[in-house]
Amino acid sequence: MRQAAGRDGRAGPIQSLLVRAGGQAARRVGAEHLDGLHFSTVWRRDAAEGGAGRDVFIAGGQAFAVSDPLSAALLDRLEGAFPGTCALGELVDGMASGGGAAGGPAEEGIREALFRLVAGGQVEVSSVPLRTGRASDMRPEVWPLARCEAGAGQPWLSSLRHGPESLEPGLAGIVALLDGTLDRAALAARVRAGVEDETITLGGSDLSEQKGGQARSEAVDGIVDRLLLWLERGALLQPGG
Numbered sequence: 001m002r003q004a005a006g007r008d009g010r011a012g013p014i015q016s017l018l019v020r021a022g023g024q025a026a027r028r029v030g031a032e033h034l035d036g037l038h039f040s041t042v043w044r045r046d047a048a049e050g051g052a053g054r055d056v057f058i059a060g061g062q063a064f065a066v067s068d069p070l071s072a073a074l075l076d077r078l079e080g081a082f083p084g085t086c087a088l089g090e091l092v093d094g095m096a097s098g099g100g101a102a103g104g105p106a107e108e109g110i111r112e113a114l115f116r117l118v119a120g121g122q123v124e125v126s127s128v129p130l131r132t133g134r135a136s137d138m139r140p141e142v143w144p145l146a147r148c149e150a151g152a153g154q155p156w157l158s159s160l161r162h163g164p165e166s167l168e169p170g171l172a173g174i175v176a177l178l179d180g181t182l183d184r185a186a187l188a189a190r191v192r193a194g195v196e197d198e199t200i201t202l203g204g205s206d207l208s209e210q211k212g213g214q215a216r217s218e219a220v221d222g223i224v225d226r227l228l229l230w231l232e233r234g235a236l237l238q239p240g241g
Contacts, residue, residue: 031115038085038126039114041078057122064122070095070113078123083161083235085130088114132160133237135228140187141180142231143238150175157236165234171227173200178231180240192220 042059049056054065055072066072073095078086086094091114092107117123133141142150146157150172156164157175167175177190194200195216231237 031111034088034111034115034118036087036127038087038129039078039091039118039123040082040085040126040130041075041117041123042082043075043122044079045072045076068113070109071117074110074113074117075122083130083159083233084132085126087129130160130235131239132235133232133239135225135232135237137237139180139183140178140228140231141238141240142175142178142236146236147175147179157234159235160238161235163235165236170201174224174227175231178237188221188224191224192217195220 043057043064044059046056046058046063049063054067055069056063056065057072057075066075074091077091077094088111092110095106095110114123118125142157143160146159149157150167153172154167155169156166159165173194174191177187182190191200228237
């Protein structure tokens with residue numbers, strides 16, 4: 001199975017099958033082929049929309065409505081794991097509690113709903129699992145390649161999802177500190193010190209209006225928190241921090 005552009009401009013699944021000249025391609029991809037694969041989604045629930053038996057999800061400035069509660073629950077669970085992936089078994093174990101034995105109606109329903117989302121391009125497929133770090137990790141760590149790119153002054157970083165993520169000017173100095181050796185308190189202190197002695201320049205962030213040390217410290221902490229969330233969403237943090 002390979003990927004092609006889906007409804008939201010992202011990858012969606014199509015099938016490539018080699019056949020002998022004059023032969024007929026009869027094989028079809030179905031829900032029974034989901035075993036051993038790993039799934040993720042960029043679609044997020046829009047809490048401000050929905051109702052009347054439908055849920056609305058958004059991604060890339062687009063929206064689509066889901067009327068099937070099981071499909072909506074799958075998207076919620078996958079989005080909660082994003083940018084990491086979930087295997088079919090993980091989804092079944094997490095969603096089918098009390099829903100019957102393995103292979104029974106609960107698993108079959110989850111499998112069919114997941115396949116519809118894959119076929120529609122709302123869920124992406126990978127042949128290998130992806131585990132990433134979180135902004136809330138005690139010692140957040142940017143994976144080594146991205147740290148190297150930031151140190152070299154590259155304006156974008158390579159993510160663990162093998163895509164580019166644009167880095168805001170001035171934030172490379174903070175990225176360089178995220179090597180997994182600093183806890184949150186030590187990281188914040190290092191950044192505040194770097195801003196004060198100008199070894200770290202937060203481009204696009206004017207702190208001159210912040211009067212008093214406490215206000216400046218809180219402003220810098222807020223910038224660090226937002227950066228960590230961006231790094232998490234961009235699949236730039238590696239697990240284990």
